Amino acid sequence: MLEFLPLLGALALVGVFLATPYSEGLSSLLSRTSFRLFDGKSIEPSVRRERLLRSAAIGTPYREYTAKTYLYVFGSAMAGGILGVYVGVGLLAVLREVGISTTITVPSLGLFDGIADVPVLSELPGATFGIEVFDGFVFVVLLATSSLVGLLAAGGAYAVRWRIPSLRADTRRRQIDAGMPRMVAFVYALTRGGMAFPDVMRALSRNEGVFGEGAAEVGVAVRNIDLFNVDLVSAIGDLSQRTPSEQFEQFAENLSSVLQSGRNISEFLREQYERYREEAEEQQEEILDLLATTAEVYVTTVVAGMLFLVTILLIIGLTAGDTLFLMRAIAYVVLPAGNLLFLAYLIEVLQPLQTTGSSSRILQAESNVTVEHVGIESDGGYNYPNSETNHQRLRAYDRLRSIRETITAPLQSVIQRPTLVFVVTVPIAVLVTAYRAPSVVVDGAIEVGLLDDLLVQAAIFLMGTFAVVYEIKQRRLRRLEEAVPDLLERLASLNEAGIAVVSSFDRVRRSDIGALDEEVDRIWRDIQWGATVAQALDRFETRVRTPSVTRVVTLITNAMRASNEIGPVLRIAAEQARADKRLRRQRRQEMFTYLVVIYVSFVVFLIVIVALDFVLIPNLPDSGAVEGDLAQNAPSVLGGFTGGDEDAYRLVFFHTALIQSTLSGLVGGMMGGGSVKDGVKHSTIMLTVTYLVLTLLG
Missing domain, CATH: 1.20.81 (Receptor-associated Protein)
Incomplete structure (x- = not known):
């Protein structure tokens, strides 16, 4: 085990580098170390890179970032060199294992005689080394692999360190x-x-x-x-x-x-x-046109193209030879990779249409108040004896805030954050699957079909529960955001007529404003109980927590600080909210077309798979049952499968349909709703239909 200590040290060094962005202590330690090893004053300035760091909002001075980059490069080279030695050992082990008997002549170095007798090399697997090792050959191999891997690691670390600011700057540009x-x-x-x-x-x-x-x-x-x-x-x-x-x-x-x-x-x-x-x-129209092209390319390549390949490979397997490996590669590698690439591309394309800023403004305000009242000085110290203790208590209180809110109002918390439903559903799915797991083993072997049933049913349960909760949240948010422009216009009209903001809410609550009726009543109730308009609106924003309402509340509360005549401000906010509403409606209508295209392609894919799996394959004869000369000629015609290949091919078709239905739903959700979470609903529907159809038919 001692021979693996250098490898563990190299992995530990890489782990420190990877954990540095998430730890202020490690980051400070590496900064101090880099300045000791590489004098920051000797680093030549670079205007282009300094501007790049500012554009990316890295928050680190150029000299410090460059010095730390040199430290990363030096450490990566060391770790890569150590790893390269083990790569060389593995290469020698492979050569011994395959039994290569050719003589490799290497000029004698006269150095490191007997290096092949060290434990790491002498214990390599294989009875016969198969290579006539001359003086220094092992040393040359280890030196070459160590140098190569070390250089690649150093170059990769340098490239990544200066690529990160570019990526962050590009992300900030789009946002x-x-x-x-x-x-x-x-x-x-x-x-x-x-x-x-x-x-x-x-x-x-x-x-x-x-x-x-x-x-x-x-x-x-x-x-x-x-x-x-x-x-x-x-x-x-x-x-x-x-x-x-x-x-x-x-x-x-x-x-x-x-x-x-x-x-x-x-x-x-x-x-x-x-x-x-x-x-x-104009940007939305361009993106929607691009989505139309993307949908056509997706259906042509990932859906129709995969069907074409699967069908062709099946025919080739019936006539020329075994193509089961290629079909498995398509089902388990090519098909998921193609769908994931389209998902990544859609996320990139649709990013400009995503709403900016969704965090709660009231939580920001409370956190700012917390910092102000604990007596923190500008230099990081404390100006009161108990300030540090109180500060730690308040920080702990803020960390436990979400847990406390979830426990006190679990249903409301789940509706606001649908991912919390996994806290309940995942343990249930794991326990039920573990309880049913023994039934998968039949005659001492795992029955793949029964295992598929357990996994697919658990996946449908997990995705279905999340999809229901997420859909409830989205429909509620859509109803609320649809009513925001009407609320703003009525408040603007009343304020322009000379009515104060407080009285405006009293008048508006008596009218019908759709989904916001109950929320406006709560705003007025808060005002009657002594809250200011700003406090009542903050509580309203905390309850609703939609980006549109958050922007409106932020605008109104800031406008009221300047003047009580906020009619023009409300009018502008109403105009902006109505423009956003119009863009959302247009986007949903256009994206619905692409969603229909995805569903049609899914149905076609499923029909073809069913035809191949339940019509073509069962009606083919088993060439293994043909005797004599006919068995020799069976592969040359459309004669059927040999042995148990039929079950293997049908299993591949079954898995192909399950994988395609799940991933097509995610792609359809991205095109129809602009989010992977929207695709969970469609994935659940497609996966359920696929599973029921294929299960009921066979």
Whole structure:
């Protein structure tokens, strides 16, 4: 076992590198170590890479990141070199195992004589080494594999370290572009409501969880203004130099010019809002057109193409030879890989249509209050004797908040977070499957068909329960979001008529606003019991927790801080909510067509599999039963299978149908709803239909 200690050390070093992003202590330790080994002052500056780190919001200075990169490269080279030695040992073991008897002549090095007698090499499996090992040959092999693997590991570590900022910057760019219409609408509404522009920027930066990476970019300018006394124009101009988004860069440059020229900011923001809203509509149309092409390619390649290959391989297996291995490769490797590639592509394509910011604003506010009231100094210390203890208690309270809410209101928690249903269903599925597992063993062997039954039934149970809870949540959210524009327009009309915000809610609750009737009654009840309008709206947002409602509540509460005349702000919010509603409706209508295409292709796939499995194969004769000369000629014609190949082929068809139905449902959910979670419902339906049809037929 001692010969494996270097390998364990190399794996431990790699594990430390992989765990560093998740541990502040390890990250600090590696930073200090890298600066001791590689002098940070000697690192040459790079303008391109410094800007890349700022665009990616890594939060690490360039010299520190570069020094740590050198440490990763050095450590990866060491770990790779150690691993390469074991690779060389394995290569020598393979050569001995296959019994190669050719003589390999290597010039004598005169060094390391007897290296083949070390325990690691002398205990290699195989009775005959099969190679005439000359002086130094083993050393050359181990040196070559160690150097090669070490260089590959070092190069890979260097490439990955500098590739990560590029990937993060690209991700932030897409998120910023997707949230530009909503962010500009928020800024325009508050500016139109009379709030000073620096205060608007502060309000936007405080709601990063609502408006995403765009608000994070603005937060950098706010910190420069508040902490470093940078003027507003310079702070906004600096954003155009660090942001990864071209749209945000143009917006920041234009905004800086407007501020310098003294032009009306509200008018400029209105133009920008109209522009980004039109661009959002055009972008959605382009994505929907791309989805149409993607659906056609998917049906042609993954569905029809796989059916064609399976059918051709079956015919070849009947006429020319055994193709069972190829069919298994298609069923268990090619088919899942093709579906997963399409899923990854759809996630990438549909990302601009995803709603930016979904976290609860009230939770952010409470966490900020927690930090403010424990007496933390700017240098990280505490200014009261018991502040540190109280801080730890409050942090523990925040960590246990979700657990406490789940226990006190389990049904509501499951509806809000459908993944919690797995806490109950997974143990049930595991216990039931374990209880039924002994029935799978028949005559001392595992019956594959019975095992399939257990696994498929457990999968249907798990996916079905999640799909039901998730569908309940989505329908509730859709009903609430459909009613948001009407609520905002009525509040805007009342406020523009001179009615105060509090009285506006009293009047609105008496009218019919659909799914929000009950929630408006609760808002008014909170106000009657002494809560402010802002507190009542915060509680409303906490109960509903939809991105649309979160943005509306954020906008209203910030607008009320500037003025009680929030009619124009509500009107802009209503217009934005109605535009989002129109885009969602158009998207659902277009995507429904692609979902129908997926279902039709699934039905065709299932029909073909049923025809092959239950019509063609059972009617083929068993060539193993043919005697004499006929047995020799059976493979040359469409004669049938030999031995037990029929059951093996039917099992492959069965698994192919199950895998395709499950993954097609996920692809259909991505096209129809824009999320893999939406696809669980369709996967459950397709898998259930496939299982029932194939089980009932045979």
